[in-house]
Amino acid sequence: MKEKTPIMKILSNLHIWLVLGSFHVIHSQIIQDSCTSSNDLGILNSQILFDTTSLICSNVWSSEGFTLRASQAGPNLWSFVLSAPNSNSYVAIGFSPNGGMVGSSAIVGWVASDGSATMKRYFLGGKTPSQVLVDQGNLQVLQNTSSTISFSSRLYLAFQLITYQPSQQLVLAVGSGNNQPPTPPSFRLMAHRNQITVFINYASGQGDEMSSPYSDLKRTHGILNAVGWGVLIPIGAIIARYFKHVKPFWFYAHSSIQLSGFIIGLSGIISGLILENRIEVNVAKHKALGLIVITLGCLQIIAVLLRPSKDSKKRKYWNWYHHNVGRLLIVLAAFNVFYGIYLGGVGSEWNVTYGVFLGIIVTIALSLELRLLTRED
Known part of the structure; x- marks a missing residue:
């Protein structure tokens, strides 16, 4: 076989580099696509x-x-x-x-x-x-x-x-x-x-x-329920339990805050029903809990209207009913707020924000409860 001249070697190497270079270009294009x-x-x-x-x-x-x-x-x-x-x-x-x-x-x-x-x-x-x-x-x-x-x-x-x-x-x-x-x-x-x-x-x-469909309505639904049921209602309950010695402030503050929480929470539940109808999603458990919460809220309002006088023998039973239904409402509402955040897939920011508010409320309630118990002792 005839030995390649220096020029032929250069041309041969150039051809190889061109082929490899072409393959590299195609390969990079496929990877990046x-x-x-x-x-x-x-x-x-x-x-x-x-x-x-x-x-x-x-x-x-x-x-x-x-x-x-x-x-x-x-x-x-x-x-x-x-x-x-x-x-x-x-x-x-x-x-x-x-x-x-x-x-x-x-x-x-x-x-x-x-x-x-x-x-x-x-x-x-x-x-x-x-x-x-x-x-x-x-x-x-x-x-x-x-x-x-x-x-x-x-x-x-x-x-x-x-x-x-x-x-x-x-x-x-x-x-x-x-x-x-x-x-x-x-x-x-x-x-x-x-x-x-x-x-x-x-x-x-x-x-x-695209933004998620009805994202504004979802956000409104979440904020109204979190503020109404998840924040205002617990604050109103704290005032009623720990500030009765401040008369008549505690009663008017408790009544106005609870009524505001009920109205805001009711608006949140109505917006949720509208949202469910528009996006056609299966949120049966979240909806059922929301309806239970609003039912308990309505029962509390009816109980206030039918409240017996302080001298009545029925007053202690009414107090037991009113206090415990309120506690059940608060627990279910807080759980449903977190559950709604999970269903909405809106991220950890919502969990952290509501968790901070709820943590502050619980901390204040525990401090006041400890103070009350100490004072009674």
Whole structure:
């Protein structure tokens, strides 16, 4: 074999570097998978079971690296390719009727511990794992077009939906890396690490983050109930128990604060009933506790109107009833406030804020109770 000349060696090395450089560019593009440079899926096209050349790309969730490509493939057929980092858990795209997670139908994909990639349909009937139903929902996926591809530390969910117009309100979610991917036979979906709702224009690929539906009404409902039942009512009870020696201040202060708490709390419960009707979520336990609280509040008002005189023999029984119903109301109301915060998924700030207020109230009540007991002794 003829020995290469120095010029031939240089050209040969240059060719190798060009090939490696081209591979590096493609490899980086696949890992980043951004819409800024190209909409082409590159070497993955051979593994996707439908045409991807006309898909419109959108960086739907930049902070988590989610990229969505979509377009209409026929009169009642839409193509989708969702790309996201492989976080050793699941990635999900939900098509929501109202912008909320609950009530959405979703496509979820993951890579199992044995390396096999899986895609499943789910119906998000609630916020607990038992209410997320596998192989349910209103998404009709065209058979033999779905594929889940793991490549370059990313996960690609490719599927086609039979629909006249898919929802433009998308709920995107990523599972916790600490959780194992769903496993057979239940394929139960555990809580997500992060999620977002976006409104997407399929024609332009423009996607905008959406606020949770009726977020203002949710916030109003929570604040009214926390302030009315969870703060004012306990304060009014403290005044009645520990400040009776300040006459007649304690009675007017107690009555006005309790009435204010009742009216504000009633407004909170009414706003909650309106909210339940609009977003159609299953909050039966929270609603039942709220109705019990308002019932106890109404019974307290009726009891005040029927209060016997101080000289009556029935007064001690009335006092027992009035005091204990009030205590039960306060305990149930505080529990339901925390439960509502949990259901709303509004974050730890709400728990901390209400917990601080409640802690201050409890601390004051314990101090005054200790003082009362000491004085009686």
